[in-house]
Amino acid sequence: MGRYTLRRLLQLVPVFLGTTLIIYYLVWGLSDDPFAGKCGQRECPASYVATMTERLNLDDPVLLQWLKYLGGLLTGDFGRTFSGNEVSELIANAAPISFRLALVAVVIEIVIGITAGLVSGLRGRGYVDSLILVSTLFLISLPVFVTGLVVKQVFGVELGWIRTSVPPDPTILDLFVPGLVLGSLSMAFVARLTRTSLMENARADFVRTAVAKGLSRRRVVLAHMLRTSLIPVVTFIGTDLGALMGGAVVTEGVFNIRGLGGLVFTGIQRQEQTQVVGVVALLVIIYLVVNLIVDLLYAVLDPRIRYD
Template sequence: MLNFVLRRLASAVPTLFIVVTISFFLMRFAPGGPFNLERPLPPATMENLMRAYHLDQPLWNQYLQYLKNAVTGDFGPSYIYKDNTIAELIGKGLPYSVELGTYALLFALIGGVLIGTLAALRQNSFLDFLVMSVATTGVTVPNFVVGPILTLIFGLMLSWVPTGSWGDGSFKFLILPVITLGLPQLAVFARLTRGSMIEGLHTDHIRTARAYGLPQRVVVVTHAMRGALLPVVSYLAPCAAALLTGSAVVESIFTIPGVGRYFVLGAINRDYTLVMGTVVLVAIFVIVFNLVVDILYGLLDPRVRHD
């Protein structure tokens, strides 16, 4: 297992290198620049800004310099948020995004597995059709529609919860953004669990367990659930990375000061360093969670072992 982890960590280096390289040149080749405003700056001012941020240098030199600084954790200054480095901005916003994403992930994972299992145990029943209908709706309806609807009903009409802002971070401030962020993922987990659970309940070893007279709870939880969770675990890595690094839509709707909105703001304003910092952050999260998923695979399925 240790050798496997070390190999995966070693493979993460070229993966990050490829992600950084592609993102760097895509941002530079996009039309416009960080200082191209609706009202053009005087030529002398533009020249001074380009020199101050080293944007007057050849592109290959900018690329090598960025790689050199990124290895030490220096992602440069932001072009939009003056007097702030990218590391400082991420350090401020990441705790909010991680806390919100953790709650949303737990809500989606636990809720999706539970209702997916119930639907599988009542296959082709009214409960099954209801769960799948709700899950399909949750997947197809985007969160920029769900968020305002929840805010309108529970925040404005009923006045049960605040309509936005982080507040003191208590449950009443987080419940609407958590539901909005986690609902589509809950629907996906429910569909994955239902499908794999139905398949698992019809396997030979489950029939054998039932023939031995084992209780239904033992058959489902101990035997069928382990195999049914494999597709869920596979989807867990990209889902966790997406939720924990913030959602620009949800954070904008509920005015949460996380890192998700930085990516969109950076792309709109051509803030090269800000976009690169968020891309590297997401890439690191994806790599780490993929490693965790591979380890969980070995624990859930005895046939999968890492030497």
């Protein structure tokens, strides 16, 4: 396990370098004039252009710019926006909110999604199974922004059961409804993945062996079938965590949440390239770390998998 972990950590290095280079080039290398539209209808003053060009190393080739940016990134310096704000401070304020929101969404995915998939997979084709399949299909068919707007309008505006806007420093309870909306689509996928995987493993040899040994149905399901069936589910949830943190632009907008999704959106809207690159680089790191954890969890869930 130790050698495998070290090898996977070393593999993350070229992936991180390659992805950040691509992101940096797409944001900075494809733009002929990074100052276009920065000063409204008029051209930016020459002094402003000269100052920003020196600060952002825009006179250097893109590869050298990236190397200098990477050097600062490794020391925790995400650069500064055109308006002079430290990107690291913006991320430090937004990341905890997005992390709590993503955590709420993932917990909802795990609890409701796996439970629904477990019930559906064990009961087979019946009323409950059909109800779960129809419900999950309904959630998959609805875009997240539609779900968010409907929940906000019905339960917030008309019934007054929830807040229509999340406070600036929200608690886990404040983020429950936005997290439910954000995780609704993934929750449906988790339920279907769990159901399909359980029904496939129900006919596996190791399950028949466990039943032949006289183990109780509860032990067969929880200790044998469910653990192995969770491998594709864990893979999906692991990749989904990074997507939930960075892809919650619509949900954060609907409920007025000041997270990373909103930071990316405002960065694109205001042409703050340094802000966009910094947030996306952080999301790349999160993706890589989560994928490493998922790989290590495989051996815990399935005893047949060994990293020797």
